[in-house]
Amino acid sequence: MTDTYSNLVNTNPVGKKIATQLGLPRPTRLRRYEEGQDLLSGPAAVAGIGDAPVAGWATGIIKASGGDVVPASPEASYDKKLGAIVFDATAARTLDQLDELRATVGPAIKKLGSSARLVVIGTTPAELQDAEAAATQQALEGITRSIGKEMLRGSTANLLWVDQDAQGDSSVLAAPLRFLLSARSAYVSGQPVRVRAADVPDATDWRHPLAGRVAVITGAARGIGAEIAKVFARAGATLVLVDIPAAGDSLSKVANDLGATALQLDVTAEDAGARIAEAVARKGDKLHVMVHNAGITRDKLFVNTDENRWGSVLDVNLRSQFRINKTLLDPSVKGGLADGGRIIGVASISGIGGNRGQSNYAASKAGVIGMVRQLSQNLADREITVNAVAPGFIETEMTAKIPFATREVGRRLNSLLQGGSPVDVGEAIAFFAEPGSAGVTGQVLRVCGQSQLGA
Amino acid sequence: MSVRDVYVLGGNRIPFVRSGGKYLKASNQDMLTAAIDGLVSRYGLAGERLGEVAAGAVLKHSRDFNLTRESVLGSHLSPTTPAYDVQQACGTGLEATILTANKIALGQIDSAIAGGSDTTSDAPLAVNDSLRRTLMKVNYAKTPQQRISALAKIRPGQLAPDQPSNGEPRTGLSMGEHQAITTKEWGITREAQDELTARSHQNLAAAYDRGFFDDLLTPYLGVSRDNNLRPDSTPEKLAKLKPVFGKGEGATMTAGNSTPLTDGASAVLLGSRDWADEHRITPLARFVDGETAGVDYVTGNEGLLMAPPYAIARLLQRNNLSLQDFDFYEIHEAFASTVLCHLAALESPEFCKEKLGLDAPLGSIDRDKLNVNGSSLAAGHPFAATGGRIVASTAKMLHEKGSGRALISICAAGGLGVVAILEACE
Ligand SMILES: NC(=O)c1ccc[n+]([C@@H]2O[C@H](COP(=O)([O-])OP(=O)(O)OC[C@H]3O[C@@H](n4cnc5c(N)ncnc54)[C@H](O)[C@@H]3O)[C@@H](O)[C@H]2O)c1
Numbered sequence: 001m002t003d004t005y006s007n008l009v010n011t012n013p014v015g016k017k018i019a020t021q022l023g024l025p026r027p028t029r030l031r032r033y034e035e036g037q038d039l040l041s042g043p044a045a046v047a048g049i050g051d052a053p054v055a056g057w058a059t060g061i062i063k064a065s066g067g068d069v070v071p072a073s074p075e076a077s078y079d080k081k082l083g084a085i086v087f088d089a090t091a092a093r094t095l096d097q098l099d100e101l102r103a104t105v106g107p108a109i110k111k112l113g114s115s116a117r118l119v120v121i122g123t124t125p126a127e128l129q130d131a132e133a134a135a136t137q138q139a140l141e142g143i144t145r146s147i148g149k150e151m152l153r154g155s156t157a158n159l160l161w162v163d164q165d166a167q168g169d170s171s172v173l174a175a176p177l178r179f180l181l182s183a184r185s186a187y188v189s190g191q192p193v194r195v196r197a198a199d200v201p202d203a204t205d206w207r208h209p210l211a212g213r214v215a216v217i218t219g220a221a222r223g224i225g226a227e228i229a230k231v232f233a234r235a236g237a238t239l240v241l242v243d244i245p246a247a248g249d250s251l252s253k254v255a256n257d258l259g260a261t262a263l264q265l266d267v268t269a270e271d272a273g274a275r276i277a278e279a280v281a282r283k284g285d286k287l288h289v290m291v292h293n294a295g296i297t298r299d300k301l302f303v304n305t306d307e308n309r310w311g312s313v314l315d316v317n318l319r320s321q322f323r324i325n326k327t328l329l330d331p332s333v334k335g336g337l338a339d340g341g342r343i344i345g346v347a348s349i350s351g352i353g354g355n356r357g358q359s360n361y362a363a364s365k366a367g368v369i370g371m372v373r374q375l376s377q378n379l380a381d382r383e384i385t386v387n388a389v390a391p392g393f394i395e396t397e398m399t400a401k402i403p404f405a406t407r408e409v410g411r412r413l414n415s416l417l418q419g420g421s422p423v424d425v426g427e428a429i430a431f432f433a434e435p436g437s438a439g440v441t442g443q444v445l446r447v448c449g450q451s452q453l454g455a
Numbered sequence: 456m457s458v459r460d461v462y463v464l465g466g467n468r469i470p471f472v473r474s475g476g477k478y479l480k481a482s483n484q485d486m487l488t489a490a491i492d493g494l495v496s497r498y499g500l501a502g503e504r505l506g507e508v509a510a511g512a513v514l515k516h517s518r519d520f521n522l523t524r525e526s527v528l529g530s531h532l533s534p535t536t537p538a539y540d541v542q543q544a545c546g547t548g549l550e551a552t553i554l555t556a557n558k559i560a561l562g563q564i565d566s567a568i569a570g571g572s573d574t575t576s577d578a579p580l581a582v583n584d585s586l587r588r589t590l591m592k593v594n595y596a597k598t599p600q601q602r603i604s605a606l607a608k609i610r611p612g613q614l615a616p617d618q619p620s621n622g623e624p625r626t627g628l629s630m631g632e633h634q635a636i637t638t639k640e641w642g643i644t645r646e647a648q649d650e651l652t653a654r655s656h657q658n659l660a661a662a663y664d665r666g667f668f669d670d671l672l673t674p675y676l677g678v679s680r681d682n683n684l685r686p687d688s689t690p691e692k693l694a695k696l697k698p699v700f701g702k703g704e705g706a707t708m709t710a711g712n713s714t715p716l717t718d719g720a721s722a723v724l725l726g727s728r729d730w731a732d733e734h735r736i737t738p739l740a741r742f743v744d745g746e747t748a749g750v751d752y753v754t755g756n757e758g759l760l761m762a763p764p765y766a767i768a769r770l771l772q773r774n775n776l777s778l779q780d781f782d783f784y785e786i787h788e789a790f791a792s793t794v795l796c797h798l799a800a801l802e803s804p805e806f807c808k809e810k811l812g813l814d815a816p817l818g819s820i821d822r823d824k825l826n827v828n829g830s831s832l833a834a835g836h837p838f839a840a841t842g843g844r845i846v847a848s849t850a851k852m853l854h855e856k857g858s859g860r861a862l863i864s865i866c867a868a869g870g871l872g873v874v875a876i877l878e879a880c881e
Contacts (some may be wrong), residue, residue, distance in 0.1 A: 240499075245666075248673040252496040256531040261499035264669050282735040283499065 027417035028154035031115030033183040033427065035234060036207070039065045040083030040181060041115060045072035045108045048088030049100050054121050054162060055088035057170035061177050062086070065206060074103040081113035084181050089140055090123045090167055093133040101143065114153035119180045120144050124161045124194055137161070141192050148190030148450045149415050156180075156189035156416075156450075166197040166439055175436025178206060184431065187392075187424035189415050190450035198438035199383065209434040211236030214284040216276055218267050219294030221247035223396040224346070226254045227422035228293060231430045233258040237289070240279045242267065267294050267320040273327025281335030289342040289433040290328060292321045295364075297398070302359040310360045317364035321345065321371065329379070337384065344432045345372055345388035346425070347444055352390060353454020365390070369444050376442030385441035387432040392448025395419040416449035461556040462738035463877060464731055466847020467494035468721035469675035471835035472682050474575040478718040481676065483512045483519055486720035487526040487572035490843075493673030494568060494722045495531045498736060504533040506564025509551040510722070511541040512572050513838035513868075522572075545789065546747065546873035547571045548721060548842020549865050553745035553875060555725055565730040569846075571839025572720035623868065625753045630760070630868060631790070635701030635708055637758030638792040641799045645707040648791035649693035652712040652832045655788060659829025660686035667828055671847055683715055683835040700790075712791035717835030721843030723850075738880045739850035740861070745875035746770035752870040757810070760793045762872025763864040764800045768811045770874050778817040782859030783852055784824050785845045788831040789866055797864065828852065841865065842873070853879040 031041060044062050046069050048055040059069045062084075070078065072085060085108045089101055101120070109118065125137040140159055148157040158180045166172050176195050179185050205211065215232050219225035221243035229241055239260035243251040248264040255262035263279045265272055280287045295317045298309035328337040337343070350358050351365025368388050376386035393399060393410040399419065402410065411419040428447045431437060469489050472478045478486065487510055495501055510523040519525070524538040541551040548571035555567035596602040622629045638648075662668060663680055672679075688711075698706035700713065724736075731738050748766035750757035763786070771778060778801060786794045798820065800806045807816040828848055831841060842865060849861045857879060864874045 245669045245672075246674060246679045248493070248679070249675060249677075252493050252673050255496040255499070256492055256501045259499070259501040260496070262493075262496035264673070269666070 028114055030154045030186040030416065030418075031183040032186050032421070032423065037183060039067045039178065040117075042081045042083030042113050043068035043070045044084040044086055044181070045070050045076070045078065045082050046086045046088075047072035047104050048091070049097050050091035052088040052091060053167050054090050054173065055086070057173055058086045058088060058121065058177060060170060061174045062181070065178055067181075072104050072108050074107060076107070078108070078111040082108060082111045082116060083113060084117040084119065085109065085112070086119050086121065086177070086181075088121045090121055090162060092122070092136050093130065095132065095136055095139070098136060098139055098143075109147070112155050114155065115183065115186065116155040117181050117185075118144070118147060118151075118155070118157040119160060119177065120157070121160045121162060123167070124163050127164055144192070145190040145450070151189070151415060154186070154416060156185065158185070158188060158190070159192040161192055161194045163194070163196045166195055169197065171200040171202070171436070172196075172198055172439040174200075174206075175209070175431065175434045176440060179431040184427035186427070187416065187420035187447050187449050188428060188445065191446050193440060193445060194443060195439040196441065200438045201435045206436070208236035209436060210289070210430065212238075213288040213433070213435075214238045214240070214280055214286070215289035215291065215433065216240045216242060216280060216287060217291040217293055218242040220254060221251035223398060224391065224394060224422040224425045225293040228291060228426040228429050229254055229258055229260065231423060231426035232433070233260065235430050237433075238283050240276070240283060242276065243294070267324065268315050270323070272320060273324040276324060277328060277333050277335035279335070285334070286338035287328060287335060287341060288338055289344065290325070290337060291344045291429055291433070292324070293346045294320070295346060297358065297361050299357040299361065301357055305360055313360040314364050314367070317361070318367045318371070321368070325375070340383045340438070342433050343375065343379075343384060343386045344429050347388045347390040349390050349392045349446060349448050349451055349454040352446075372444060373442050380441070383438065385432065385438065387441060388444045389425055389428045389432075390444050390446045390448065391420065391425045392446065392451035392453065393419045394422055394425060396422055413453060414449035414451040418449065420447060420449055457562070458560045459562060459727055461559045461742040462726055462728065462731055462880065463740045463742055463846060463850035464724040464726050464736045464738055465494065465498055466671055466721065466723045466843060466850070467497055468672055468840065468844050468847070469493070469719055470672060470678045470681050471717045471719035471837055471840070472678055473835065474716035474718055476576070476682065477676055477678050478574060479576045481574065481718065482577050483515065483522055483572040483574055483720070484526050484529065486574065486675070486718065487512075487522065487570065487722075488529045489673070489675050490570055490572065490720040490722040491526060491530040491532065491568060494724055497670065498724060498734065501531040502533055504535045505568060506558065506566045507555060508532070508536060508538040508568040508570070509541050509555050510538075510568070510570035510572065511547045511551065511839050513542065513544055513547060514573055514575060515542070542839075543873065544867035544869055544871060545787070545836070545838045545841060546865050546867035546871055547839035548844070549745070549846065549863065549873045549875060550747065550842070552723055552725065552742070552842060552846050553873070556742045556745070559725060559727050566724070566726040568722050568724055570720065570722035570843045571841075573837035573839045574718040575716040576718050623759065629700075631700035631708060631713060633752070633759035634790050634793060635706065637761060637796050638707060638790075639701065639705055640758065641796045643707065643792045643795045643799070645694070646690065647795055648707060648712040649690040651788070651791040651794060652693055653688045653690045655826060655829045655832040656685050656688035658827055659684055659833035662828035667851070671851060681834045683717060684833050688833075708790060708792060712832065714789060714831045714836040717837045719835065719837035719840045721840040721847065723843045723846045739854040740877040741880055743860075743876035743878050744770060744774055745873065746773070747874075748872045750870040750872075757870065758796065759868070759870055760789060760866040761796065761800065762870055763797050763866050763874055764806070764872075765811065766872045766874040767801065767862070767864060768807075768813065768817060770876065771817070774876060776876075778820060780860060781820070781862045782824060782856060783827060783849060783861035784820055785826060785830065785849045785861060785863045787836075787841055787845065787865040788826065789836065791832060793866055794825075797866075846875075846877070849877055853877055
């Protein structure tokens with residue numbers, strides 16, 4: 001899907017001039033991850049409030065990933081364009097302390113290059129008994145969300161809320177921090193991510209975190225699913241790709257290009273879980289990552305939605321996941337989900353904000369969110385994490401069918417002024433899949449360029 | 456040299472499509488490559504070197520002299536996978552299976568793909584002989600003048616191409632005409648043929664509906680089911696068709712109870728137990744044995760398509776089995792009447808005594824075990840692709856049942872018959 005407008009105002013000299021004169025938005029071509037790419041496009045300025053217990057960990061993680069770190073302060077003059085700002089506000093307990101953030105981060109933002117990152121690190125507000133302390137930490141969300149909307153040139157602002165018992169452990173922070181700093185989170189902005197304490201296996205190769213892991217991706221014949229598969233393959237995963245038999249032709253091509261296995265299967269089939277486990281057992285003893293991406297829309301105004309449109313959307317987008325998970329979570333099933341594994345769903349901002357003509361779809365996607373929140377708790381003792389992404393406007397065959405005017409609005413109504421690419425969704429899902437994100441569970445991460453819809 | 460067990464591990468085909476339709480632009484190489492690639496993705500074999508790939512086509516362009524190797528090079532298999540072409544008329548696919556299975560049994564290779572492809576939409580059009588001779592003269596001409604005068608000799612009549620036909624070179628009769636003679640000899644009725652045909656369609660449709668082909672078939676060029684299939688076929692509807700083979704009153708063979716010209720390709724994955732284990736593939740069935748027979752149809756001593764009973768008799772004897780020791784019979788439906796003639800012959804005391812030299816007839820089979828998921832009358836019959844279709848489907852049937860044995864039988868042009876036994880794995 002080509003974004004003609006973006007191309008016009010960015011590459012065509014006349015278009016560029018007109019856009020500037022009229023004050024029209026000029027969406028930046030976002031920096032996206034490529035194999036071997038540096039973590040950051042410039043040095044990271046790091047600072048914090050009080051004794052900033054996490055700043056030191058953050059510095060270590062950035063340096064270990066090949067990035068440069070410079071100290072940030074209200075007075076600092078940065079001699080190079082900054083690739084990122086990491087601000088540790090975990091120790092903030094009073095509203096007064098927030099001014100340190102204002103004073104330090106403000107000048108640094110002015111020195112950010114394009115597609116740069118602000119990552120604010122806080123303490124999970126729900127853990128704080130003192131009301132002002134909780135308010136102070138909650139304030140961080142308002143701050144990052146607002147900065148996200150002010151960011152220029154494809155830069156993003158996100159928030160990591162780290163539980164207190166996880167603040168002494170660098171390993172649990174590494175994968176989430178790296179994700180939010182790297183180009184892999186190109187289309188994620190204004191989002192809080194909570195990090196809990198967890199056992200994180202030693203990361204051997206952060207560029208290939210899925211090496212030796214078996215993953216299943218449904219709906220992988222095209223669109224977002226095919227792109228998730230590519231990201232997973234790049235990260236080293238062994239893949240079983242699922243799509244309906246009628247899509248077997250393109251599924252086979254996607255699979256062969258990635259050295260993956262194709263499984264022609266309707267996820268709504270009664271024995272879908274067993275068939276998936278059987279295919280997994282050919283590739284390894286256990287499954288590590290289950291990605292439920294297959295989805296359909298059958299749009300109609302609520303009052304005109306018949307039983308079939310209602311039922312089929314709920315069946316494909318949600319009910320099938322319960323059936324499949326049930327089989328895969330049975331510890332006796334060969335090829336079932338391993339303890340320490342991952343279940344990842346694909347919700348949608350329609351599931352958060354609702355959408356005209358999509359009551360059935362929004363039901364299914366909101367349902368995914370509900371499932372993620374509860375199942376993550378149910379499976380915590382098996383160290384299985386359950387998360388979902390909520391894509392916003394992603395340029396696919398599905399969104400190409402939206403009428404032009406509506407499509408333009410969907411595309412521009414976000415802080416990055418453009419639609420996302422399927423790969424952005426793939427990157428976010430691959431982040432949840434990493435062994436390093438063991439501390440991230442029960443969450444719904446919006447991949448929407450900070451869309452105003454459902455926000 | 457010791458002999459080891461050989462297993463059918465899986466299969467893949469593209470939907471079979473009536474000639475001149477959806478696959479008009481697909482060549483044998485395109486289709487065979489697609490069939491191989493579908494198998495590769497089903498078993499995650501991209502980049503692997505297999506022991507060998509053996510496949511072929513009955514109707515071949517001269518450019519396809521290395522059809523199978525070219526298909527392998529165009530596929531996602533490792534280019535270090537050797538390949539060769541096999542051609543044994545409609546027996547090609549099954550013969551390729553037997554050949555590769557034997558190599559695996561001998562330990563010469565550990566894995567193989569056997570298959571076939573055929574198209575009558577992209578069939579080679581030969582120029583007729585007289586034009587060919589004229590053009591050769593043009594080619595050999597030494598001066599431009601000689602060339603022009605040679606070209607000037609071309610006459611409009613010479614421009615009609617030789618149509619590809621499935622006529623027998625030694626008798627000039629088409630296969631259908633041959634079979635019409637055999638059908639009459641064996642007294643096979645129109646009703647019996649139409650009934651068998653309707654069953655084939657109904658069985659194939661039911662197999663599709665229960666998802667039987669979900670792991671045996673990959674859609675191709677937008678087609679996801681054999682388009683010759685008529686799920687609502689009934690003997691009554693078939694009875695309305697006019698006979699097309701045979702003459703006069705007694706003619707019984709129609710376009711309905713004969714297979715149409717079809718395009719398609721298939722591929723079967725075979726391997727040793729060790730290779731299967733290494734790849735964590737659960738074998739579908741064990742390949743037990745195969746046999747090929749030829750009959751003297753030229754003198755009229757035997758019907759053109761009557762070789763299978765001879766092959767079956769020898770195969771049963773070698774394996775100490777009776778005809779009734781099987782749970783599935785997969786008898787290729789070139790024509791409904793071929794199947795019925797074979798069954799009649801196997802039941803006939805005279806035939807079994809005089810032709811097969813047996814004291815007692817091989818006997819009848821339980822018809823409920825015959826072509827239970829449909830066969831060529833419904834699916835269509837792209838000649839060289841039929842063997843692979845049958846071997847893979849039959850192996851899956853045995854796997855689903857979990858026990859038992861199957862007999863596969865395919866008749867072929869030139870008075871040939873290829874048969875094989877598969878057995879469920881322990
Ligand atoms: N494109 C967007 O902007 C967007 C936004 C939010 C959420 N999503 C969600 O992302 C996911 C992928 O969407 P997409 O845009 O790539 O759509 P798509 O239609 O291009 O791809 C969906 C794939 O799922 C497969 N599928 C459908 N039903 C299936 C079934 N019963 N069994 C197996 N496979 C089945 C389809 O064949 C197809 O290949 C969906 O869950 C969708 O709801 C997309």
